Amino acid sequence: MTPTTTVREGVNAWRDAAEIRIRAEYRLGKMLASAKAHGGIAEGRPKLSSPTTVSPTLAELGVSRDLSSRAQAIASLPKEPRT
Numbered sequence: 001m002t003p004t005t006t007v008r009e010g011v012n013a014w015r016d017a018a019e020i021r022i023r024a025e026y027r028l029g030k031m032l033a034s035a036k037a038h039g040g041i042a043e044g045r046p047k048l049s050s051p052t053t054v055s056p057t058l059a060e061l062g063v064s065r066d067l068s069s070r071a072q073a074i075a076s077l078p079k080e081p082r083t
Helices: 003-037 065-075
Strands: none
Touching (some): 003 065
């Protein structure tokens, strides 16, 4: 195995991993947008008048605000046909 082959395989593995991550973030963004539209996720700070929230927060779901924002931005992009 030559060093060039090893580098090429590494680059291909990196591209495959990046594609998987982007597809996962796309799906997460679609799910978050749907849950947000149907009241399934609490938005903003909790209200003082209502200390108990029925809807989970992003933190309770294990999703950071940055990931949520990035995933929803990716999900809002038009899906291109694969070539």
